[in-house]
Amino acid sequence: MFNTISKLSLLTFFILLFSVISVKAQNKKNTLLIIDPLGKPISDVYVQVISGEYTYTDLTDNKGSAKFGKVENIFTVITSHLGYGVEQKQFTVNNKAIYKLELIPVTTALQDIVVTAKEGKGLSSSSIINRKAMAHLQPSSFSDLMELLPGGKASEPNLTSTNRVLIREFGKGGGQYNTGSLGTQFMIDGAILNTNADFQVSVDRNGPTHNTTNIGVDMRTIATNDIESVEIVRGIPSAAYGDLTSGLVKITRKSGFKSLEARLKTDGFSKLFYLSRGFAVSATWDINVNVDYLNAKSDPRDITQLYNRYGVSIRSKKIYSVGLSDLSWQTNLDYKASIDKNVVDPDVGYEKIDRYKNQKHVFYLTNKLEQRFFGNSFIDKLSLQTNIRQAVENLKQRKLVQFSGPTSISVATETGVNDGYYPKTTFVSNFRTEGRPLDIQAQLKGEGDFTTASIKHNIEFGVDYRYSKNNGKGQIYDVAQPPSDNMTTRPRSFNDIPAHQTLALFLGDRMEYAIQKHKLSLYAGMRLSKMLDVSQEYSIANKIYAEPRVNLQWNFPKVIIGNGELISGVTLGYGELYKQPTLGMLYPNLQYLDFTQLNFGHINPDVRRVNYMTYVVDITNKKLLAAKNVKKEIRLDLGYKGHSLFVTYFDEQMPSGFRSVSNYNSYVYKLYDTSGLDIANMTAPPVLAELPYEDKAVLMSRSQQNNGSETYKRGIEFGYYSPRIKALQTRFTFMGAWFRTTYKNSQPIQEKPNVSLAGKGYEYIGIYNNDTGFEKSGMNYNLVVDTYLSSIDMNISASVQGTWFLREYRAFKHDAPIAYFGLDGVIHDYTDMDRTDTYKQWLIRPVSVTDNMEERLPFDVQVNLKVTKKIFKSLGVSLFVNKLFDYYQPYYFNNKKVERPSSTNPYFGMELTYNF
Amino acid sequence: MKKRVLAIIVAVMSLTMTTISCSSDDTAIENDQQSQVSNLRLEFNTNKITGFKSFEKLTVVLVELNTGKEILADLSEDSTKAIVAAKGSYRVTIDGIAILESGDKVGIASNSEVKLINAEDKLTLSLIAKAFANDFIIEEVFFTGVVSKEGKGYNSGKYFKITNNTDKTLSTGGLLILRSAFNSAIKQNNYTPEIREEAMPVGGVLYIPHEIGKEVEPGDFIVVADMGLDHSAQVSTAFDLSGSDYEYPNMDNPRLGQVDSPGVPNALVIYSEMNFNMFFLHNRGFESYAIARFPEGVTVESWLKDYKYDYSFEFAANGRVVDRTHYKVPNQWILDGVNSSVQAAWEHNPIGTSVDSGYTGVGTEDGDPARFGKSIRRKQLGVMENGKPLYKDTNNSTEDFIQWGTEASLKNGIVH
Numbered sequence A: 001m002f003n004t005i006s007k008l009s010l011l012t013f014f015i016l017l018f019s020v021i022s023v024k025a026q027n028k029k030n031t032l033l034i035i036d037p038l039g040k041p042i043s044d045v046y047v048q049v050i051s052g053e054y055t056y057t058d059l060t061d062n063k064g065s066a067k068f069g070k071v072e073n074i075f076t077v078i079t080s081h082l083g084y085g086v087e088q089k090q091f092t093v094n095n096k097a098i099y100k101l102e103l104i105p106v107t108t109a110l111q112d113i114v115v116t117a118k119e120g121k122g123l124s125s126s127s128i129i130n131r132k133a134m135a136h137l138q139p140s141s142f143s144d145l146m147e148l149l150p151g152g153k154a155s156e157p158n159l160t161s162t163n164r165v166l167i168r169e170f171g172k173g174g175g176q177y178n179t180g181s182l183g184t185q186f187m188i189d190g191a192i193l194n195t196n197a198d199f200q201v202s203v204d205r206n207g208p209t210h211n212t213t214n215i216g217v218d219m220r221t222i223a224t225n226d227i228e229s230v231e232i233v234r235g236i237p238s239a240a241y242g243d244l245t246s247g248l249v250k251i252t253r254k255s256g257f258k259s260l261e262a263r264l265k266t267d268g269f270s271k272l273f274y275l276s277r278g279f280a281v282s283a284t285w286d287i288n289v290n291v292d293y294l295n296a297k298s299d300p301r302d303i304t305q306l307y308n309r310y311g312v313s314i315r316s317k318k319i320y321s322v323g324l325s326d327l328s329w330q331t332n333l334d335y336k337a338s339i340d341k342n343v344v345d346p347d348v349g350y351e352k353i354d355r356y357k358n359q360k361h362v363f364y365l366t367n368k369l370e371q372r373f374f375g376n377s378f379i380d381k382l383s384l385q386t387n388i389r390q391a392v393e394n395l396k397q398r399k400l401v402q403f404s405g406p407t408s409i410s411v412a413t414e415t416g417v418n419d420g421y422y423p424k425t426t427f428v429s430n431f432r433t434e435g436r437p438l439d440i441q442a443q444l445k446g447e448g449d450f451t452t453a454s455i456k457h458n459i460e461f462g463v464d465y466r467y468s469k470n471n472g473k474g475q476i477y478d479v480a481q482p483p484s485d486n487m488t489t490r491p492r493s494f495n496d497i498p499a500h501q502t503l504a505l506f507l508g509d510r511m512e513y514a515i516q517k518h519k520l521s522l523y524a525g526m527r528l529s530k531m532l533d534v535s536q537e538y539s540i541a542n543k544i545y546a547e548p549r550v551n552l553q554w555n556f557p558k559v560i561i562g563n564g565e566l567i568s569g570v571t572l573g574y575g576e577l578y579k580q581p582t583l584g585m586l587y588p589n590l591q592y593l594d595f596t597q598l599n600f601g602h603i604n605p606d607v608r609r610v611n612y613m614t615y616v617v618d619i620t621n622k623k624l625l626a627a628k629n630v631k632k633e634i635r636l637d638l639g640y641k642g643h644s645l646f647v648t649y650f651d652e653q654m655p656s657g658f659r660s661v662s663n664y665n666s667y668v669y670k671l672y673d674t675s676g677l678d679i680a681n682m683t684a685p686p687v688l689a690e691l692p693y694e695d696k697a698v699l700m701s702r703s704q705q706n707n708g709s710e711t712y713k714r715g716i717e718f719g720y721y722s723p724r725i726k727a728l729q730t731r732f733t734f735m736g737a738w739f740r741t742t743y744k745n746s747q748p749i750q751e752k753p754n755v756s757l758a759g760k761g762y763e764y765i766g767i768y769n770n771d772t773g774f775e776k777s778g779m780n781y782n783l784v785v786d787t788y789l790s791s792i793d794m795n796i797s798a799s800v801q802g803t804w805f806l807r808e809y810r811a812f813k814h815d816a817p818i819a820y821f822g823l824d825g826v827i828h829d830y831t832d833m834d835r836t837d838t839y840k841q842w843l844i845r846p847v848s849v850t851d852n853m854e855e856r857l858p859f860d861v862q863v864n865l866k867v868t869k870k871i872f873k874s875l876g877v878s879l880f881v882n883k884l885f886d887y888y889q890p891y892y893f894n895n896k897k898v899e900r901p902s903s904t905n906p907y908f909g910m911e912l913t914y915n916f
Numbered sequence B: 001m002k003k004r005v006l007a008i009i010v011a012v013m014s015l016t017m018t019t020i021s022c023s024s025d026d027t028a029i030e031n032d033q034q035s036q037v038s039n040l041r042l043e044f045n046t047n048k049i050t051g052f053k054s055f056e057k058l059t060v061v062l063v064e065l066n067t068g069k070e071i072l073a074d075l076s077e078d079s080t081k082a083i084v085a086a087k088g089s090y091r092v093t094i095d096g097i098a099i100l101e102s103g104d105k106v107g108i109a110s111n112s113e114v115k116l117i118n119a120e121d122k123l124t125l126s127l128i129a130k131a132f133a134n135d136f137i138i139e140e141v142f143f144t145g146v147v148s149k150e151g152k153g154y155n156s157g158k159y160f161k162i163t164n165n166t167d168k169t170l171s172t173g174g175l176l177i178l179r180s181a182f183n184s185a186i187k188q189n190n191y192t193p194e195i196r197e198e199a200m201p202v203g204g205v206l207y208i209p210h211e212i213g214k215e216v217e218p219g220d221f222i223v224v225a226d227m228g229l230d231h232s233a234q235v236s237t238a239f240d241l242s243g244s245d246y247e248y249p250n251m252d253n254p255r256l257g258q259v260d261s262p263g264v265p266n267a268l269v270i271y272s273e274m275n276f277n278m279f280f281l282h283n284r285g286f287e288s289y290a291i292a293r294f295p296e297g298v299t300v301e302s303w304l305k306d307y308k309y310d311y312s313f314e315f316a317a318n319g320r321v322v323d324r325t326h327y328k329v330p331n332q333w334i335l336d337g338v339n340s341s342v343q344a345a346w347e348h349n350p351i352g353t354s355v356d357s358g359y360t361g362v363g364t365e366d367g368d369p370a371r372f373g374k375s376i377r378r379k380q381l382g383v384m385e386n387g388k389p390l391y392k393d394t395n396n397s398t399e400d401f402i403q404w405g406t407e408a409s410l411k412n413g414i415v416h
Helices: A003-023 A131-137 A142-148 A832-837 B003-022 B028-038 B301-306
Strands: A030-035 A046-051 A054-059 A063-069 A074-081 A085-090 A097-102 A128-130 A184-188 A226-234 A245-252 A256-265 A270-282 A283-297 A300-322 A324-344 A355-375 A380-402 A416-417 A425-435 A437-454 A455-470 A474-477 A501-517 A518-532 A544-561 A564-579 A593-598 A609-617 A626-639 A643-672 A695-719 A730-744 A749-751 A765-768 A773-789 A794-811 A817-820 A827-829 A855-857 A860-870 A875-889 A891-893 A895-897 A907-915 B039-044 B052-064 B070-074 B083-086 B087-101 B105-116 B118-126 B136-142 B160-162 B174-180 B191-192 B199-207 B219-226 B268-272 B287-292 B308-313 B321-330 B335-336 B374-377 B379-385 B389-391
Touching: A003 A832, A030 A046, A046 A063, A074 A097, A085 A097, A097 B199, A128 A142, A128 A765, A131 A226, A131 A860, A131 A875, A270 A609, A270 A695, A518 A609, A544 A749, A564 A827, A593 A695, A609 A643, A643 A749, A730 A794, A855 A891, B052 B083, B052 B105, B083 B087, B105 B118, B105 B379, B136 B287, B160 B174, B199 B308, B268 B301, B301 B308, B301 B321
Parallel strands: A030 A097, A184 A245, A593 A643, B039 B118
Antiparallel strands: A030 A063, A046 A054, A046 A074, A074 A085, A128 A226, A226 A245, A256 A270, A256 A907, A270 A283, A283 A300, A300 A324, A324 A355, A355 A380, A380 A425, A380 A437, A416 A609, A425 A474, A437 A455, A455 A501, A501 A518, A518 A544, A544 A564, A564 A626, A593 A609, A626 A643, A643 A695, A695 A730, A730 A773, A749 A765, A765 A817, A773 A794, A794 A855, A794 A860, A817 A827, A860 A875, A875 A907, A891 A895, B039 B083, B052 B070, B052 B087, B087 B105, B136 B160, B136 B374, B160 B219, B174 B199, B174 B287, B191 B308, B199 B268, B199 B321, B287 B335, B308 B321, B379 B389
């Protein structure tokens, strides 16, 4: 039934899509396209076209285009715009009827120098970080840019472990609340960084980890040097973007002619080197090339953990003029390598043998064909973007294994009784995880506009297909020489795992309507997405996810106050977003439970015998669904004489985040008794059939993925930007956010107390309503004072930032279970009688008086200083000192004063940039 | 008792009389007496009293074998003083306290027979140290493990050496080995309720059921090992524990794959704060250990039901209160206990002062790499009558144990 409905809705969607495309018929006119030096269209330019008797006026739209009628052979265009001044240019009529005009901003550079993130004024709340801000921030990796978001703070770089992204939250709860970072989509020049086929987990559970599986993008792997600008969409992205719940990071890299540029950065943790050049092959063809290298250590004094990042990128962009349109063809070829190397701590491992090397080499080939139609065609833009990403991931380890005591292992691959064997106690284990994730994305997208009843429509529509498959050989090791004695898996090839495929259709319309001096913009979009080629046993197989997204902006008329204009607007948004489960969640590795039935370690090796009952447990949760986040937000924008202010309230509810939960089952096996054997005179191993035995049953848990993690984020983000005060050439930026985030389980959990009684394992499992949950609320602030001394081309900024207050409350935890079950699996209610039972009394969890008590952390502050200066025309020097000063106010908890000494030393670095 | 007091009086009187008579000029009487009595001088061989310095108390009882007549002499002041006794055959029994060079005191005893036939007789007595306790003591705990020649830690082959430090045969049946719940290097605030002076909070308990109990002669010991097998066959630096009396291999955790040695009976883990009956010893020794027996009427089941220890403590750093649950064993049930830590990390004693007023440990710094292969072991005071070593037991492990750690005694295998 549902299937039919979803098919119908797909059909309807297509019909709608094509009918919209076919609606186009308007008289042709001339088009003037106004762009800035970066090629970006400039909207709201007042255009006057004068040609003999003809005079036309128009305002450019958001694509930078203005239209005019018939003109004589030579005509004059006069443009005027607040930021670009008045410009006049003569044109000669051409047969394309398209004319381009590039405007150069006239405002003194002063107002444009923004060293913080700018808040986007669009329909969705976003932070825009430009090159200037990045140059001033002096980042080592993308992680450092997160400081610029509302609520962000500078933190010491940690380049030797995974850096996950956190948007609109403080973060808590470890691995159970990773859906936020997994559900943040990173895009570089329109190409998504797909992590759905990431299986790169070490075979050795006890070794070092740099895992990113089910965590999302590791931000330290993204270099910032080549980034022209970043838009971090915190709010509701348009329907063109999907497979995300929490945020969207759109990275645009440098393009077009650029003189040779070099950057050299060093700080206490890392060295960075970067070289780039943009060539203009012809007027319509640019090639950009760059190389990038980073070397980092976990600690300047510690060489046990090293991280290296390499990047080479060649990007070409060519624009062909075809008839009435421009066809731009952009192709990027990228190579990136990210290598973690651990030199084993001699105190723990065996340094001569033990090795850990986690290498990820990634090749990207992205192609984007974009056809722009000028004139009056309904479709303005059609683009086809294809991205192919092939990674070569090798996690190679070597380890001297020395079992603590004689050990037996089972090598069975199927459920059943089997004889194990006694491996040598000392051997060298070689093991590796070989991943070859291949990600392909193809997106066909069209944009067009039309007007109905004075409403300007600007629509986007398209198809988005994504494919992720890991063709790696997977986890490889010799089962007879495993890296540890507690293996619960067997080698598995990733190649056997089906591909992760999603198909999505999207349609969105951005409508603009002006009524008197009010301006209303409404974006309404819908994304339909479906996983393809999933076995029918999975609940997700036939699910079509509909993701409505609506944003409404109301710009009020300008109000004159004093000698300035007050600009104001309100933006509202609602969106539903889904993140599909990853391959690792849908196809987890089989788990092996090897129960010892007999372990007869006789002195004589010929009569030894070890026997197992092995259970192969499939932990796949076929009911796993996509995680859903519902975002709601309201934003107020105010502007007055160069001052601007925004305040956003958001509410994001994600009750179905991914979670790894323990599910208990009982397993039976036999325990053979060899006490009756004549040990001294044995000549052959014991025969099982001749031995007495005891039936044993044990409750064991296997972790399984489900949709049981709830993350509920609420908050207020705010920012105030002053104009650059002329006298001081100084700008004040005050940003911050109040976040309140709840992390808790949304489904009852099973727990077994950590206890063994009377020589047996504990034989009851409690079912509890709540796991340890957290509620964190607090406010971060960041005041940036930056001064630009134009006479010496120097920029100085000080940021005073910290947490104004932070409250942490552990979600209420009840000590008693709601029910329990034993070895038979029958669920019983937990009663007061059970509280005094020898065994069931242990089901009462220890919950202390402070477990349900709020912790209130007061004010803290840190001061950072950054300076950027042009020494010569081509040489720039920057330096920064973070935590130049810091203070953490002590607080009281449970009537106890808690001192918070400054945790780290100042962290500083410097860099040189050359522009030849 | 009354008899003894009387005997002492008689002895003192007779000595006084002898002295008087010696100083007398009446030779006839003197000759007569001299023909019937003998002056016995005792010499003491103190080879078996390690570090002997002097006597604090030394009493001699002579019992004439034919008449049963007793002579008591106190040689506390001067051990070379002669004892005057009528000629005859005597059993000589020595009882006393010796002071050692370390300042420690030890009970001493000796037994011998002598025939007094001369006017001046000599007897050399070999002194042995005397037992205090009336049940087993923990002689040694080997918890550090060893390091293989490749430099990796080998965490098995750990053991408890439990010794009969009394003069009677004891049974191991019903013996409990307790591992403390508290860590001596981590001290939190406000343990509520604080019970350590009444009971020991335990995190793991091994039990030797009566069915597999065995008799242990005075001075002899038993070894309770994690796996009672030849560990040196696994890693050359580990010890051969194949002659262990009991073992506790873990057969329940499907991930451990430990080996059960045939012929070595298994002690039962009746309680563990871990799953799968796991019972491990902290390899830096931040745990305390004790041995105990359930009193009459207490069974494993009833103990598990009634002796749960629910408590809370507060983190010193941030005031956060944590609730925990363990079990407790009343100090009265404890036969012997030892607190372990290292000086640099010591915070508190997991066992109350009535059981152990001090602490011992292996190494001086936390994570001392030199600790491997070493154990905490009791000082030997001397040997018992049967030639077996006698260990010091004053309920103060700082005094009773070799500081700070010594080479494990079973390094070269188990030799009784």
